[in-house]
Amino acid sequence: MTIYALSTGPGISGIAIIRVSGKETESVIKKMTGKDLPAPRKATLRKINNINTSELIDEGIILWFPGPESYTGENMAEFHVHGSRAVIQEVQNSISQIENCRLAEPGEFTKIAFQNNKINLLKAESIADLISSETEIQRRQAIKIMSGANSKKFNSWRESLIKILSNVEAKIDFPEDDLPDDILKEIKEKSEKIKSEIKKTLNDQKVGERIREGFKIAIVGPTNAGKSSLLNYLSRREVAIVSEIAGTTRDVIETHLNIDGLPVVVSDTAGIRESKDEIEKKGIRLALKRSEDADLNIVVIEPKSGNFTGFLKDLMSDKSILVINKSDLGVDSMVNEFKKYNPIFISLKNEKNLDQLIFLIKEKLKKQFINSEDILITRERHRQHLEQCIVHLEDFKNKNESDDFDKAAEDLRLATRHLGIIVGKVDVEEILGSIFNDFCIGK
Numbered sequence: 001m002t003i004y005a006l007s008t009g010p011g012i013s014g015i016a017i018i019r020v021s022g023k024e025t026e027s028v029i030k031k032m033t034g035k036d037l038p039a040p041r042k043a044t045l046r047k048i049n050n051i052n053t054s055e056l057i058d059e060g061i062i063l064w065f066p067g068p069e070s071y072t073g074e075n076m077a078e079f080h081v082h083g084s085r086a087v088i089q090e091v092q093n094s095i096s097q098i099e100n101c102r103l104a105e106p107g108e109f110t111k112i113a114f115q116n117n118k119i120n121l122l123k124a125e126s127i128a129d130l131i132s133s134e135t136e137i138q139r140r141q142a143i144k145i146m147s148g149a150n151s152k153k154f155n156s157w158r159e160s161l162i163k164i165l166s167n168v169e170a171k172i173d174f175p176e177d178d179l180p181d182d183i184l185k186e187i188k189e190k191s192e193k194i195k196s197e198i199k200k201t202l203n204d205q206k207v208g209e210r211i212r213e214g215f216k217i218a219i220v221g222p223t224n225a226g227k228s229s230l231l232n233y234l235s236r237r238e239v240a241i242v243s244e245i246a247g248t249t250r251d252v253i254e255t256h257l258n259i260d261g262l263p264v265v266v267s268d269t270a271g272i273r274e275s276k277d278e279i280e281k282k283g284i285r286l287a288l289k290r291s292e293d294a295d296l297n298i299v300v301i302e303p304k305s306g307n308f309t310g311f312l313k314d315l316m317s318d319k320s321i322l323v324i325n326k327s328d329l330g331v332d333s334m335v336n337e338f339k340k341y342n343p344i345f346i347s348l349k350n351e352k353n354l355d356q357l358i359f360l361i362k363e364k365l366k367k368q369f370i371n372s373e374d375i376l377i378t379r380e381r382h383r384q385h386l387e388q389c390i391v392h393l394e395d396f397k398n399k400n401e402s403d404d405f406d407k408a409a410e411d412l413r414l415a416t417r418h419l420g421i422i423v424g425k426v427d428v429e430e431i432l433g434s435i436f437n438d439f440c441i442g443k
Contacts, residue, residue, distance in 0.1 A: 001022060001100055001101070001102050002020065002021065002022025002023055002024035002025060002028070002098075002100055002101045002102075003020070003021055003022055003101075003102060003103070003104035003105075003108055003109070003112075004018060004019065004020045004021075004028070004092065004095045004096075004101060004102075004103065004104060005018070005019060005103060005104035005108075005109075005441045005442040006018055006019075006088055006092070006441070006442050007019040007078070007109075007442035007443065008083065008442070011083075011085075012083060012084060012085065013083030014082070014083055015080055015081070015082070015083055016080075016081055016082070016083035016084075016087070016088050017078050017079070017080055018078070018079040018081065018088065018091055018092065018095075019076070019077070019078050019079075019104075019109060019442060020076065020077045020078075020079070020095065020101075021070070021071075021072045021074050021075070021076040021077075021104075021109055021112060022074055022075065022100075022101075023074070023075065023100070024098060024099070024100050024101055025064075025074070025075040025076060025077050026075060027098060028077065028095055028098055028101065029062060029064060029077055031051045031098060032048050032049060032051060032079070032091075032094060032095070033046040033047065033048060033049070033062065034047075034049060034054070037064055038062050038063075038064050039064070040064055040065065040066050040069075041063065041064070041065060041069075042063075042064075043061045043062075043063055043080075044061065044062050044063075044064075045059065045060070045061060045062075046059070046060070046061075046062045047059050048060055048062075048079060048081065048091060049094075050090065050094050051094045051097055051098065052094075052097060057081075057087060057090045057091055057094065058081045058082055058087045058090075058091070060079060060080050060081040060082065061078075061079075061080035062077065062078070062079060062080075063077060063078040063080070064077050065077065065078075068116070068118075071109065071113055071118065072109055072112040072113045072116060072118065073112065073113060073116030073117070073118045074112060074116065079091060103441075104441060104442065105441070106440060106441050106443075107128070107440075107443060109442070109443055110124050110127055110128075110443055111124070114424060120151055120423045120424050120425075121422070121423055121424030122145055122150055122151050122154070122422065122423055122424075123145070123146055123148070123151070124424075125145070125378070125379065126142045126143075126145035126146040126378075127142075127146065127443070128443070129141070129142040129145070129212055129378065130142035130143065130146065131440065131443060134256070134258060134263060135258045135261050135262065135263045136261045137211055137261055137262060137263065138211055138212065138263055141208065141211050141212065141375065141378065144375075145378065150376050151423050153376055154376075154419055154422050154423050155419075155423060155425075157194050157197070157198065157419055158416055158419040158420055158423075158425065160190055160194055161191070161194065161412060161415055161416045161419065162416055163190075164186075164187050164190055164191055164412060165409060165412045165413065165416065167183055167186075167187055168187065168405055168408060168409045168412060169409055188397075191393060191396060191397065191412075192397070194393065195390060195393045195394070195397075198386050198389060198390055198393075199390060201376050201377065201386065202377070202383065202386055202387065202390070204375060204376075204377060206377070206383075207375055208375040208376070208377045208378040208379075209377065209378060209379065209380065209383075210295065211263065211375075211378070212378050212379070213263075213265075214256060214263040214264050214265040215262060215263065215264045215265070215295045215296065215365050216264075216265050216267070216290075216293060216294045216295045216296070217264050217265070217266045217267065217294060217295065217296045217297075217298060217361070218266075218267045218269060218287075218290045218291045218293075218294035218296075218297050218298070219231055219266065219267065219268050219269060219298045219300060220269050220272065220287055220288075220290070220291045220297055220298070220299055220300070220315055221271065221272065221299050221300035221301050221315075221323075222271050222272055222273055222301060222302075222311070223271025223272075223273050224271065224302070225271070225300045225301050225302045225325055225326075226300055226302060226325035226326065226348050227268050227269065227271070227300045228253075228268050229325075229348045230268075230298070230300060230323070230325070230348060231253065231255065231266060231268040233348060233351075233354065234257060234259075234266060234358075235255050235257060235266070252267050252268070252269055252270075252283075252286050252287070252290055253267065253268040254266070254267050254268075259358065259361060259362060259365070260358075260362050262362065262365050262366075264365070267290050267294070269283075269286065269287030269290055269291070270283030270284050270286065270287045271284075271287075272284050272287055272288070272311050288314075291315060294319070295319065295365070296319050296320075296321070296361065296364050296365060297315060297317070297319060297320040297321070298320075298321050298323055298357075298361070299312065299315050299316060299320055299321065299322050299323065300323045300325055301322070301323070301324055301325070301338075302324065302325045302326040302329070303324070303326055303327075303329050303330060312338075312341075316341055319364070321344065321357070321360055321361065321364065322338060322341040322342070322343040322344070323343065323344055323346055323357060324338065324343045324344070324345050324346070325346055325347065325348055326347060326348075326349070327345040327346060327347045327352060327353075328347040328349060328350050328352070344356060344357055344360060381422075382422055385418040385419070385421050385422050386418070386419075386422075388414075388415075388418045389415045389418040389419055392411045392412070392414040392415035392418070393411070393412075393415050395408075395411040396408050396411040396412050396415065399411060
């Protein structure tokens, strides 16, 4: 089938790009323009017509990419038209009338590019990450992966394991011949080196995933301390309802923010207190769970929160900032009691010391970063396959040392397979759907 889709964002715009890929692409261009194919990879102005009535739809640019020298590896074209909903709809309606043409599924253009060996699986994922990036650090991470640095590392490990496997299989095929001592030594040293490097990669505090998904910040504390007001201030909009009535927030309210280039997901949570209300108690449990899972906790209290000290001990840790709000009401009596937590005194009402709080949040998050050059894992599936690779390398070591070469070779094959799945070097049909469904239609 030949697929087509709007590749630019929906809505009114100066230009919209409708992409077509597949065997019928030539026919689509000829029927839509009434002319022969334009020169390859050269922008050509054409009238674009309704294929049934020959009525003019729009005048725009046609780009023709003969396969395999195209993004998908197939014959491909782009129709650059004016970005009105009516024009886009009419162009797509006309293409749909052509035999063997259908609307593309999410990520299908990139999926075809992968299947035609135009890109590997990591690059396909990085394209999706680049499209959805909202901060500079997310953009840089996606570009780094697109450049192929991560793929080279995974492929390097895989190729080294394949070489080790060839030596082990030689021993299986010719059991009467002893492998030279230097080769036996090399098998042990290289497999251990790869295992050590993978373990180091796994010990990355999940920074790559955090950059991609956003660092998690939980705003927690007692009722009526100003948690929702702080969320609204950080968001610069009314995200949460603010009321003087204690316990207004029952559920977790999330918002995605860009704090000095850092992608964060800030959660406002239910006020923590002793309660007999079942709904409120459930909200409090959610608040405590969100605090446990967060990368950073902002614990907000106020001068009347003296009875909160019991909860405070459980919430304060290296990943917590204690914020004492409503400092305009007087906080002298609180200074000594909470001094050991290095609190920051703010007033949301008077916007006092809020710049200091934001600076402290940024500093806390930046301390969680490792050198960006060391980041290889950006998705949970990468981590899972590397962890399985370690398991099989451990098994390989044990069986190799006991001269059980047949089973040792199988463990090495499995370790190699898990590395191959990360970059798409083996049959990975079972995971393609979940990866490409995250794409927008038209990519």
